[in-house]
Amino acid sequence: MNRRRCAAAAIALVCALSVSALQVQAMAAPAPPGVTASSPDPTAPGMAASVTRPGPDAMAPAAPVTPNAPYAGRGSLEKVREEIDSLYLQAGAATDAYNLAEEQSAKQSAEIVGLAKAVVAGQAKIADLRNMAGAQAREQYRNGGLPPGAQLLLSDNPQLFLDGVNRVQQSQQATKGLLAELTRTQEDLERYTRDAGTNWKKLEANRVKQAAAKKKINERIAAAKKLESQLAKDELAGLHQLEEDFAYRAQAAWLGSGVLKEINRDASASGRKAVSFATAQIGKPYVWGAEGPRSYDCSGLTSQAWAAAGIPIPRTSQEQWRQLPHIAIKDMRPGDLIIYHGDASHVGMYVGDGVIVHAPRPGRNVTLTGAGTMRILGVVRPDS
Template sequence: MGSGKRTLTTATMALACAAAILSAPGAAFASPTPTPPSTPPPTPASTPASDEDLEAIRKKLDMLYHDAAVATDAYNAAEEQTDQQSAQIVGLAREIVEGRAKLDRLKDRAGAAARAQYRSGGLPPEAHLMLSDDPQEFLDGAGRIREGAQATKGLLTEMTRTQEDLEQYAQDAAAQWKKLEANREAKAAAKKKVKKQIAAAQKLESQLEKDEKKRLAKLEQEAARKSQTAWLGSGVLDEISGKASAQGKEAVEYATAQIGKAYEWGAEGPETFDCSGLTSQAWAAAGQGIPRTSQEQWKQLDRIDVESMRPGDLIIYNADASHVAMYIGDGAIVHSPRPGRTVTVAGAGSMPILGVVRPGT
């Protein structure tokens, strides 16, 4: 490694030498005597990391960034659910306000009926009818009484139903509020984990010298090349001949237009993207809404065989569906890889494929 950095081996040797000097028999300490200036001893050069060490670092970085991707999916899912629940609570609040206004109107109508009965001397309509001397008035009144009784019954029924609706709205709002708070906590926990995993990865990378970073990048490229070569060697590309739909072409055009933009976890553009932010926005631009996260894209979208995929389809990676990319044809994908990288084109088989899903038709 270069100047200013020591390996663990160098530090261990220095500590061992110091311990040996301090424990030497008869060692004594006195005021130092002046000595002529001399050239300081050279700092021992640290040993560059071996390929085996760098390969171990590469795998460790893969694990850290993978865990960050999983946490990012959890954050995105919690954020999406929080937005949905907030909208539901607003809708329920509106229903409660409207329901209360309706109940007030019904109560006013019931009060008016009670006041009318009071003004009639408190006698029920039937009594007034029986006291009438006019047969026609009797018959007409009988019809009005029947209609009035039915209207009163309907009014009371509507009041009861409105009151029950209000109670249900209140219960639903309380339940949604609890879910909202739970998702806010989940979102905060996921955010903390994302930052922790990325910070650990960045710290590990920062400890490498410039030359070692270059060698590490070559190891990453070689690993991706081997995976892609093995995938193509299976003959799968010979079977893939599907042509993109009109929507698929629009999605590919949007995704490839983002090449060079930085990865940012939780981002959906327009300047930065995470992996599922890129694919969901690409299909939104094509007029097709799809789930926000790679895991929900895997769960909810139609699954197809790898051999049947066509440009615009989404390839889901890793056993836990923690990464997603868009197939653009000729065995290639466009994706937003991870922190520190930009939207780029890569081999479709450069990562372990879980399956393929197709938005739209």
């Protein structure tokens, strides 16, 4: 009876299962001023996008900005920019945690469903085995309660005795096999029930993680938007110029290191397909947790691009960094993924000529930008 209750509980928890299809996000930086990208030709070998690098004069801001101009008692526009960047980075890290919890929840849900089906099948098998055992018992009862061996010993027909010995041995083996199979099936049923309960606990823990990450994401995004909303029109323009200047200086420093002198490898066939998919999404909005087709977050874009190329990769930027083969920057080729920030909370796809395609952050669209505009953690290759 206890086993029946456990099995019923396992089936009931599957009936209660409803994993929310929640959403996710990750962050990035704006495109550098003075850098323009032509529409990439994803079918061309080698570089998938061409970039016109800025001349020396492009280092100057498009409009004069006073980085230390006071703003609402917060010190300066530069500090506001840093604060907003920090909020979006925190939201990006929370997004990856949310994405991972969602991915794990989906896996555990599928495992619970599979275990519940195994429980149902096990119950049916036990019922069949018990019916077979009952049939044997009823047959014994019809024979006067004597086992077949005893009946043969009492027989005065030697031929009947000899003919029945083999059948008795077969019957005994079948009975032992029946009992052994019944025992194994009961043990399997108990294990399925325990595993279903364990997975249910993990599922609930991941739901808690998802809820906490979602709350953090929304809080950080709301705080960043609030900061921007408090700026006057000219201050907002100055903030955007500071963002562009910061990104441009970072890209110029990266290019100035001579890194592109060694990066001259052609894309693989699958890499060209991934680049073609990713660049076709340019202009679509960033939405955290989105995997297309109308919107994307950073890892949603890269994972879907490589799925379109026939190579499934992990959903989150952190798992892409953890699971995919790492390569040196000098060996980078179009289609490779550049992972950003110390916590691997952002990812973009290299398309050639020092440029990536990525989904930046809330309020921005999928775009091309300099690969060096953010701090590079490393590079991974899905089709290594």
